[in-house]
Amino acid sequence: MSYRTILVTDDADVRTITLNRPERRNAMTPEMQVELIAALEDAAVGSCRVVVFRGAGDAFCSGLDLAVLQNMNDKSAADHRADAERIAKLLRTLYELPKPTIAAVHGAAIAGGTGLATICDFTLAVPAAKFGYTEARIGFVPALVSAFLALQIGDKLSRDLLLTGRLFDAAEGYRLGLVNEVVEPEALEERVRALANVLTANSPESMAATKRLLAAQNKVWLDAAITQAMEANAQARETADFREGIAAFLEKRKPVWSR
Numbered sequence: 001m002s003y004r005t006i007l008v009t010d011d012a013d014v015r016t017i018t019l020n021r022p023e024r025r026n027a028m029t030p031e032m033q034v035e036l037i038a039a040l041e042d043a044a045v046g047s048c049r050v051v052v053f054r055g056a057g058d059a060f061c062s063g064l065d066l067a068v069l070q071n072m073n074d075k076s077a078a079d080h081r082a083d084a085e086r087i088a089k090l091l092r093t094l095y096e097l098p099k100p101t102i103a104a105v106h107g108a109a110i111a112g113g114t115g116l117a118t119i120c121d122f123t124l125a126v127p128a129a130k131f132g133y134t135e136a137r138i139g140f141v142p143a144l145v146s147a148f149l150a151l152q153i154g155d156k157l158s159r160d161l162l163l164t165g166r167l168f169d170a171a172e173g174y175r176l177g178l179v180n181e182v183v184e185p186e187a188l189e190e191r192v193r194a195l196a197n198v199l200t201a202n203s204p205e206s207m208a209a210t211k212r213l214l215a216a217q218n219k220v221w222l223d224a225a226i227t228q229a230m231e232a233n234a235q236a237r238e239t240a241d242f243r244e245g246i247a248a249f250l251e252k253r254k255p256v257w258s259r
Contacts, residue, residue, distance in 0.1 A: 001038055001039075001042065003020075003035045003038075003039070004031065004035070005019070005020060005021055005029065005031055005032040005035050006018060006019055006020050006032065006035050006036060006039060007020045007056070008039050008042075010048060012200075013047075013048055013049035013050060013196075013200045014048065014049070014050045014051075014052060014196045014200065015043050015046070015048035015050070015051050015052070016051075016052045016053075016054060017036070017039050017040075017043075017051060017052070017053050017054070018053075018054045018055065018056050019032065019053075019054070019055045019056060019060070019061055020056045021056070021065075022055075022056040022057025022058070022059075023057075024062070024065055024066075025057065025058070025059035025061075025062035025108065026055045026056060026057065026059055026060065026061045026062060026113070027061070027062045027063060027064060027065035027066065027068075028061060028063065028064050028065060028068070028112050028113070029064075029065045029067070029068055030068070030083070030086060033086050033087060033090050034086065036090055036094075037086075037089055037090050037093055040090075040093045040094060040097055041093065043097065043099055044093075044097055044098055044099065048099060049099060049100075049199065049200045049204055050099060050100050050101075050102065050196045050199045050200055051097065051099050051100070051101045051102070052101075052102045052103075052104060052192060052196065053101065053102070053103045053104065053116065053117070053120060054104050054106075055105075055106070055107065055109075055113075057107075058106075058107045058108075059107040059108045059109075059113075060103070060105045060106065060107050060108060060109040060113055060116075060117055060129070061108075061109055061110070061112065061113025061116055061117070062108055062110050062111075062113060063110045063111030063112050063113055063134070064111065064112060066250070069246055069249065069250065070246075070250060072237060072242075072246055073242075073243050073246055073247075075237070077234065077238060080233070080234045080237040080238065081230070081234045083233075083234075083237075084143075084144065084229075084230040084231075084233040084234050085230060087112070087144050087233070088144050088226050088229070088230050090116075091115060091116075091119055091144055091145070091148060092222075092226065094116070094119050094120065095119050095148060095215065095222075096211070096212075096215045097211070098207075098208035098211055098212065099204075099207075099208070099211075100121045100122070100199045100207055100211070101120040101121045101122070102120060102121070102122045102123075102124065102192055102195060102196065102199075103116070103117040103118070103120040103122070103123045103124065103125075104124055104188055104189075104192045105117050105123060105124065105125035105126065105129045105170070105179075106125075106126050106129065106185065106188060107126075107128075107129060107130075108129070108130045109125075109129065109130070109131050110130065110131070110132050110134055110167075111132070111133060111134050111135055111140075111142070111145075112145065114131045114132060114133055114145070114178075115133075115144070115145035115148065115149075117131070118131070118148075118149075118152065118173075118178045118179070119148050121211075122180045122181075122195060123173070123178060123179045123180050124179075124180060124181045124183050124188060124191055124192060124195070125170035125173060125174075125179050125181075125182060125183070126170060126182070126183060126184065126185045126188055127169065127170050127171065127182055127184070128169070128170070128185075129169065129170045129173075130167050130168070130169060131167065131168055131169075131170075131173050131178070132161075132165065132166060132167035132168060133145060133146075133149070133161050133162050133165060134165045134167070135162075135165065136162065136163060136164075136165040137165045137245070138245035138246060138248065138249045138255065139236075139239065139241040139242040139243070139244060139245025139246065139255065139257075140236060140242065140245065141232050141233060141236035142162050143228075143229035143230070143232040143233040143236070144226065144229045144230070144233060146158060146162055146225075146229060147222060147225035147226050147229050148222075149161065149162070150225070151218060151221075151222070152177060152178060153176050153177050153178065157176060161176075170182045240258045241255075241257055241258055244256060244257065244258070
């Protein structure tokens with residue numbers, strides 16, 4: 001399959017998926033989400049043993065693309081539901097991939113970019129990398145990422161990150177348990193390769209079985225959480241705060257909330 005927004009390359013047993021919209025700081029579009037799902041599904045049945053995620057240019061992923069935001073207020077309820085289902089499928093496919101995944105985060109990974117980077121089995125980040133679930137700042141609800149975040153760090157810490165919408169660096173991400181290792185920029189490539197070598201030396205059947213077991217242990221809870229999250233995501237996009245938040249963001253002004 002040919003891709004327009006990502007690059008997929010293979011080096012021995014390691015497949016690298018690179019978000020490839022550097023001119024837009026690898027901001028997500030529906031097209032990119034569909035391509036990422038396709039690339040993950042291909043990796044699941046392919047011969048690769050490890051999947052590495054990267055971002056082209058100076059960012060990992062800056063969240064939703066501005067052009068997508070500009071069109072959101074014109075979408076129907078059915079469109080918003082379809083958007084939520086597509087994002088849920090992307091995150092769930094990544095979480096349940098039978099191959100181990102590594103995110104190499106060399107720059108900003110914001111909103112959906114944070115979700116993509118931290119749902120990977122291993123998240124390696126340079127000290128200057130920035131993360132944040134910033135949806136509340138512009139009237140969004142960080143619904144789908146919240147399900148996975150709560151699994152990773154628990155309710156109390158999730159509330160901090162989701163309600164404040166604040167940015168945090170790699171060191172705090174490490175303390176929270178969202179980043180596995182903080183790596184100096186010049187050593188990131190080598191460290192990713194070393195970790196991939198450790199993983200490719202392990203039994204692929206054993207690792208796949210381990211990942212299936214972990215996913216199965218969380219399945220009932222995650223099924224319910226994602227169903228609720230998709231509904232919350234779709235409903236939030238029809239609110240006055242959502243429309244105001246989008247308008248304020250595009251007009252580069254402070255939002256005036258409805259109450």
